[in-house]
Amino acid sequence: xxxxxxxxxxxxxxxxxxxxxxxxxxxxxxxxxxxxxxxxxxxxxxxxxxxxxxxxxxxxxxxxxxxxxxxxxxxxxxxxxxxxxxxxxxxxxxxxxxxxxxxxxxxxxxxxxxxxxxxxxxxxxxxxxxxxxxxxxxxxxxxxxxxxxxxxxxxxxxxxxxxxxxxxxxxxxxxxxxxxxxxxxxxxxxxxxxxxxxxxxxxxxxxxxxxxxxxxxxxxxxxxxxxxxxxxxxxxxxxxxxxxxxxxxxxxxxxxxxxxxxxxxxxxxxxxxxxxxxxxxxxxxxxxxxxxxxxxxxxxxxxxxxxxxxxxxxxxxxxxxxx
Amino acid sequence: xxxxxxxxxxxxxxxxxxxxxxxxxxxxxxxxxxxxxxxxxxxxxxxxxxxxxxxxxxxxxxxxxxxxxxxxxxxxxxxxxxxxxxxxxxxxxxxxxxxxxxxxxxxxxxxxxxxxxxxxxxxxxxxxxxxxxxxxxxxxxxxxxxxxxxxxxxxxxxxxxxxxxxxxxxxxxxxxxxxxxxxxxxxxxxxxxxxxxxxxxxxxxxxxxxxxxxxxxxxxxxxxxxxxxxxxxxxxxxxxxxxxxxxxxxxxxxxxxxxxxxxxxxxxxxxxxxxxxxx
Numbered sequence: 001x002x003x004x005x006x007x008x009x010x011x012x013x014x015x016x017x018x019x020x021x022x023x024x025x026x027x028x029x030x031x032x033x034x035x036x037x038x039x040x041x042x043x044x045x046x047x048x049x050x051x052x053x054x055x056x057x058x059x060x061x062x063x064x065x066x067x068x069x070x071x072x073x074x075x076x077x078x079x080x081x082x083x084x085x086x087x088x089x090x091x092x093x094x095x096x097x098x099x100x101x102x103x104x105x106x107x108x109x110x111x112x113x114x115x116x117x118x119x120x121x122x123x124x125x126x127x128x129x130x131x132x133x134x135x136x137x138x139x140x141x142x143x144x145x146x147x148x149x150x151x152x153x154x155x156x157x158x159x160x161x162x163x164x165x166x167x168x169x170x171x172x173x174x175x176x177x178x179x180x181x182x183x184x185x186x187x188x189x190x191x192x193x194x195x196x197x198x199x200x201x202x203x204x205x206x207x208x209x210x211x212x213x214x215x216x217x218x219x220x221x222x223x224x225x226x227x228x229x230x231x232x233x234x235x236x237x238x239x240x241x242x243x244x245x246x247x248x249x250x251x252x253x254x255x256x257x258x259x260x261x262x263x264x265x266x267x268x269x270x271x272x273x274x275x276x277x278x279x280x281x282x283x284x285x286x287x288x289x290x291x292x293x294x295x296x297x298x299x300x301x302x303x304x305x306x307x308x309x310x311x312x313x314x315x316x317x318x319x320x321x322x323x
Numbered sequence: 324x325x326x327x328x329x330x331x332x333x334x335x336x337x338x339x340x341x342x343x344x345x346x347x348x349x350x351x352x353x354x355x356x357x358x359x360x361x362x363x364x365x366x367x368x369x370x371x372x373x374x375x376x377x378x379x380x381x382x383x384x385x386x387x388x389x390x391x392x393x394x395x396x397x398x399x400x401x402x403x404x405x406x407x408x409x410x411x412x413x414x415x416x417x418x419x420x421x422x423x424x425x426x427x428x429x430x431x432x433x434x435x436x437x438x439x440x441x442x443x444x445x446x447x448x449x450x451x452x453x454x455x456x457x458x459x460x461x462x463x464x465x466x467x468x469x470x471x472x473x474x475x476x477x478x479x480x481x482x483x484x485x486x487x488x489x490x491x492x493x494x495x496x497x498x499x500x501x502x503x504x505x506x507x508x509x510x511x512x513x514x515x516x517x518x519x520x521x522x523x524x525x526x527x528x529x530x531x532x533x534x535x536x537x538x539x540x541x542x543x544x545x546x547x548x549x550x551x552x553x554x555x556x557x558x559x560x561x562x563x564x565x566x567x568x569x570x571x572x573x574x575x576x577x578x579x580x581x582x583x584x585x586x587x588x589x590x591x592x593x594x595x596x597x598x599x600x601x602x
Contacts, residue, residue, distance in 0.1 A: 092438040121437045122338040169334035
């Protein structure tokens with residue numbers, strides 16, 4: 001029943017790494033009068049893609065629209081080469097969805113629930129049951145698989161949602177805030193699972209989160225949404241890329257005024273200007289430039305530490321604020 | 324792959340074509356109910372009248388002195404009327420939580436993220452209830468017809484009433500359709516099965532009491548329209564060819580039942596969604 005990927009002739013495009021998992025062309029989605037997504041055009045390459053944005057940016061809305069659960073007011077969406085408007089069922093057969101909120105079928109234990117989800121996705125009953133056992137072991141719920149879902153902790157509920165999304169062996173996973181409510185250890189384990197799925201199991205995934213470290217740990221690409229529009233998108237390494245040095249800086253006095261001075265000099269900076277700000281110097285310059293500017297404007301540098309560009313910088317640059 | 328490896332493996336087995344999810348949902352729902360002892364007791368109790376009628380049929384067929392007990396179309400009409408109480412209890416027991424429980428546990432987004440349609444979901448839930456309602460109406464009624472044929476050793480009853488089985492089927496279908504769609508629509512309105520049960524019971528009992536009170540007060544049977552059960556009763560009488568005091572015209576009764584089912588379907592269409600759109 002279970003075979004290696006090489007035997008999967010019917011779904012060979014899983015290994016087609018050149019094809020985009022999701023393509024959006026001028027997609028708009030509204031809830032009544034409220035526009036949740038506005039003219040979104042984006043491409044999600046295969047592999048792990050982070051869907052970043054502050055709360056209310058439209059991340060969950062986008063995922064639900066991609067599943068065909070929310071009709072778009074305009075635009076075109078393709079998932080795994082299928083048009084969402086015309087083939088939502090074909091898409092849902094090849095996609096796994098882990099919702100953000102707690103979700104389960106009442107009155108079931110874990111193995112029955114996951115097997116039931118497998119059957120709903122089209123697996124024969126016996127195969128669905130066998131897959132349920134396997135997937136539950138994979139997500140770390142093997143020992144608790146006969147327990148009623150209503151007795152599960154928050155972390156276990158997150159894992160069971162991942163299991164039901166994986167049971168039918170999807171080609172693409174939508175994970176909506178998968179580490180919500182998890183303790184640090186559980187969060188690390190969940191992220192390790194997510195990374196393993198994308199890196200070693202050949203399953204493309206879109207990870208929606210407002211937690212930048214989660215995305216940075218698991219994803220190669222990122223799409224940043226803000227107020228229903230694309231703020232930036234691309235490979236994380238390219239977006240983070242800066243040729244000059246980066247510093248964490250704190251000055252004594254009016255930090256905001258010093259930040260304005262830096263900007264006038266063409267130096268990018270963001271963060272909390274009255275606490276520690278992040279400063280991006282142009283190529284060829286060093287920390288002495290900061291000391292010179294501070295001295296010229298009567299400021300004292302109280303903290304200066306070399307840093308590296310992070311996803312937080314990408315995020316802050318994209319949406320013009322703190323993550 | 325090593326035997327000890329419990330890592331993720333890909334699936335290359337069979338996948339069914341779309342369109343059988345309704346059966347998966349119904350089968351799971353039916354099996355879940357059958358695991359409950361209290362429900363099995365209710366089902367057994369719902370068959371108690373069947374056994375009483377079976378004895379009546381046996382006695383009337385076996386003893387000439389008891390021939391006055393021989394069943395006719397009226398007997399089956401009365402039997403279905405008596406089963407109304409069990410239809411009510413089974414509807415509440417099975418139907419109240421069918422969608423409300425899923426709404427409470429946010430299960431709709433799990434269901435509808437799979438390759439199934441809302442129609443399949445509702446059909447599966449509806450079938451779960453319909454199976455049990457048929458089991459307490461149509462099944463015992465048709466078994467009584469068969470028992471009569473076995474005990475009397477002939478098909479005299481069917482010869483005298485050739486449309487008896489179609490009449491039983493139509494009357495049961497009507498009774499079941501009204502109860503099932505109504506409770507399912509109410510179940511989609513709430514996250515609490517208890518609230519749905521109280522609401523359904525309240526509507527049915529209050530409407531029946533109102534209809535009865537208005538009939539007594541005004542002396543007119545036209546007030547049957549106030550109660551869905553009474554309205555169904557008017558149509559059932561017509562199906563069995565029973566004469567009835569003038570009251571609610573058949574056409575209006577049919578129109579009311581069709582309207583009730585249509586409203587229930589409209590509620591289901593609006594409420595069974597993976598994403599709740601407010602405003």
